[in-house]
Amino acid sequence: MKTSAASLRKKAAQIRLLLLDVDGVLTDGRIIVDDRGVESKHFHVRDGQGIALLKRSGIEVGWITGRSSKVVHHRAKDLGLTLLFQGVQDKLYVYDRIKKKLHLTDAEIAYVGDDIIDLPVLRRVGLAVMVGDGSAELQVVADYVTAAPGGKGAVREVSELILKAQNKWLGLLAG
Numbered sequence: 001m002k003t004s005a006a007s008l009r010k011k012a013a014q015i016r017l018l019l020l021d022v023d024g025v026l027t028d029g030r031i032i033v034d035d036r037g038v039e040s041k042h043f044h045v046r047d048g049q050g051i052a053l054l055k056r057s058g059i060e061v062g063w064i065t066g067r068s069s070k071v072v073h074h075r076a077k078d079l080g081l082t083l084l085f086q087g088v089q090d091k092l093y094v095y096d097r098i099k100k101k102l103h104l105t106d107a108e109i110a111y112v113g114d115d116i117i118d119l120p121v122l123r124r125v126g127l128a129v130m131v132g133d134g135s136a137e138l139q140v141v142a143d144y145v146t147a148a149p150g151g152k153g154a155v156r157e158v159s160e161l162i163l164k165a166q167n168k169w170l171g172l173l174a175g
């Protein structure tokens, strides 16, 4: 981790949009395919709660994934996400489009990734996060490495980091 705790908090305090890779970040990276070719994945309920808390606090959340599946569509719909981009080969291109559409700056965007396809976006965002079990290649650009591995609460950890830096966490606990 190259970023000090104070600097990390400062970066997290500015975030207005959290962008997430799906496979290996919201899931443990395993893709289960049945004999009809239908995919299933495991999502973690606390990651979903973290996303809901961010949205309730006025922080946007979006998913950008290189793959495309119905299960991801359904989970995103479950969570009320409107920013879902599947089958994306050039994540930086989509990143720039979202940034422009929402009138945001790089400093206001956080991204969580687990593999080298995520590097171009991680190099650009204000808060670059890799999951604990992500590819070692990401360590050079990551401001923060989650203690949790992908699919096991990593997104919840980042959600709390952002909400605490913005002094919104305790208010959410109070309900």
Ligand SMILES: [Mg+2]
Binding pocket: 021, 022, 023, 024, 025, 113, 114, 115
């Ligand atoms: Mg991934």
